[in-house]
Amino acid sequence: MAAVPVWSVDPRDGTRRGQVAVEATAAHVDAAVRSAEAVRGALADRTARAAFLRAAAAELEDDRAELIALADAETALGPxxxxxxxxxxxxxxxxFADTVDAGRFLDVIIDHPNDTVTPPVPDLRRYKIPIGVVAVYAASNFPFAFSIPGGDTASALAAGCPVVVKAHPDHPATSERAAAALRRAAPRAGLPEDVVQLVHGFDAGLHLVRHPLVAAAGFTGSIRGGRALFDEAAARPTPIPFHGELGSLNPVVVTEAAAAERAEEIGTTLAQSVSLGHGQFCVKPGLVLVPAGRHGDRLVTALAGALEKVPSGVLLDERMRRAYLDGMAARGALPGVHADVPAAADGAHEVRAGLLSLPAALLAEGDGHDLLIEECFGPAAVVVRYTGPEEVDAILARLPGNLTATLQISREEAEPGTREVAGTAARLLPRLTALAGRVVVNAWPTGVAVAPAQHHGGPYPASTSTSTSVGETAVERWLRPVVYQNTPDALLPPELREDNPLRLPRRVDGHPA
Structure with a gap:
């Protein structure tokens, strides 16, 4: 069977920039996974792991100019x-290197023997160990942060798991360059370069999730693609965890008081969030509930005016461009939907932002308008005009799970102790909390801070698990707990020995130690 070439394509004009690699066959994937598994033990050294992550960061910085030039040529996202x-x-x-050094993720818990309780407690010592080889599926819209050197890879390596990454076809040359930087970094920390592997091709993704030595997978992409891989992971003879980020509508609710107070500001800044990165962020606000009437009209006018001024832009590939235009056309053709700003093609490869609006009653009834509560990837949003809290509640009750949900309230509503807090914000926050992994108040969800308290995930289909793909706790996805009972101290791993030779944070007999 002839090798299938992998091409680097410029989305600005559709030209092939050159062949980068060939698609991996089942044999290639098998070799990559087995190579990763063979060096798994080398990652047991936490000091080496932390040094590797820092060396990888340094290699990427050294390669900054070349990486950015490659990524811009393949994604048109701009330098x-x-x-x-x-x-x-x-x-x-x-x-994540700091996380490895601190050792909190090991979650060491020790209970000494206690025969005064029923049933008696034996000597129990619990911590977490790496799960094994992790398959990572790179995202289209983040060629660095959610791709080869991104959060899934970094957190898996921090946990002590080697990775095999399936590159996204939209930026194969960038992927090769980034993977080379990581593989150069490994020997600098005394680790074999095979702790990071790279494969290309659609079939490679299927072979990877089916491989018996792959212990878990991380995915960022579409609902259709992610769900197919999720089902494959569950259908294996030995099912594996599949941590997928699949899609999100990211609803926004603007209260009547907020619209009255700052309609123009909300409309203008919302347009910036909707169009950021040409609308190709997973946390782009896609459905906006605004009050019907004069103040809501002011907001929509400001939003439409700002979106009309957004320059046309190139989406990541022609497939996404076509899906955006077709998706907005199908939504705009629904009864009662008005195109405040028509989404449009601008030349052969660019698109313009779009804005649709409709009365809340049409969406609340759920009669033929279900398409409006599905994500439309690109620089557009749907505005829903509500007449009262009942319509807001009815629409929120119809929404699937999301990465984020945003609430815009007035200064008075935000002031503790006022009646409005009890009547509006406090009523809406629990409803939005049920829908999303991150609830944003008086700000916009685009921009995901890398911080220990961050959570990037949400109820299905936003993600297939309760874990986060951003922040310190992302490492937990690639670990499993194990308990040693009545085990002689000399036989215990150093993390669990009585004298705590590694000086790890731990909880002993219910108390921090």
């Missing part, structure tokens, strides 16, 4: 945006 994303990726790698 400024890509420079910031690479900086975020480097920060993320170093943050």
């Amino acid at each position: 400024t945006r890509l420079d910031g994303e690479l900086a975020r990726t480097v920060t993320q790698l170093r943050a």
Whole structure:
């Protein structure tokens, strides 16, 4: 069977920039996974792991100019945006190195024998160990932060798991360059380069999730693609955890008081969030509930005016461009839907932002308008005009799970102790909390801080698990707990020995120690 070439394509004009690699066959994937498994033991050294993550950050910084040039040529995201994303990726790698050093993720818990309770407690010592080889599926819209050197890879390596990454076809040359940087970094920390492997091709993704030595998978992408892989992971003879981020509508609710207070500000800043990165962020606000009437009209006018001024842009590939235009056309053709700003093709490869609006009653009834509560990837949003809290509740009750949900309230509503807090914000926050992994108040969800308290995930289909893919606790996805009972101290791993030779944080007999 002839090798299938992998091409680097410029989305600005659709031209092939050159062949980068060939698609991996089942034999190639098998070799990559077995190579990763063979060096798994080398990652047991936490000091070496932390040094590796910092060396990877340094290698990426050294390669900054070349990486940004490659990524811009393959994604059209622009050097400024890509420079910031690479900086975020480097920060993320170093943050996970700090996590490894601190050792909190090991979650060491020790209970000494206690025969005064029923049933008696024996000597129990619990911690977490790496799960094994992790398959990582790179995202289209983040060629650094959610791709080869991104959060899934960094957190898996921090946990002590080697990775095999399936590159996204939209940026194969960038993927090769980033993987080379990580593989150069490994020997600098005394680790074999095979702790990071890279494969290309759609079939490679299927072979990877089916491989018996792959112990878990991380995915960022579409509902359709993610669900197919999720089902494959569950259908294996030995099912494996599949941590997928699949899609999100990211609803926004604007209260009547907020619209009255700052309609123009909300509309203008919302347009910036909707169009950021040409609307290709997973946390782009896609459905906006605004009050019907004069103040809501002011907000929508400001939003529409700002979106009309957004320059046309290139989406990541022609498939996404076509899906955006077709999706907005199908939504705009639904009864009662008005195109405040028509989404449009601008030349052969660019698109313009779009805005649709409709009365809340049409969506609340759920009669033929279900398409409006599905994500439309690109620089557009749907505005729903509600007449009262009952319509807001009815629409929120119809929404699937999301990465984020946003509430815009007035200064008076935000002031503790006022009646409005009890009547509006406090009533809406629990409803939004049920829908999303991150609830945003008087800000916008685009921009995901890399911080220990961050959570990037949410109820299905936003993600397939309750874990986060951003922040310190992302490492927990690639660990499993194990308990030693009545085990002689000399036989215990160092993390669990009585004298705590590694000086790890631990909980002993219910108390921090």
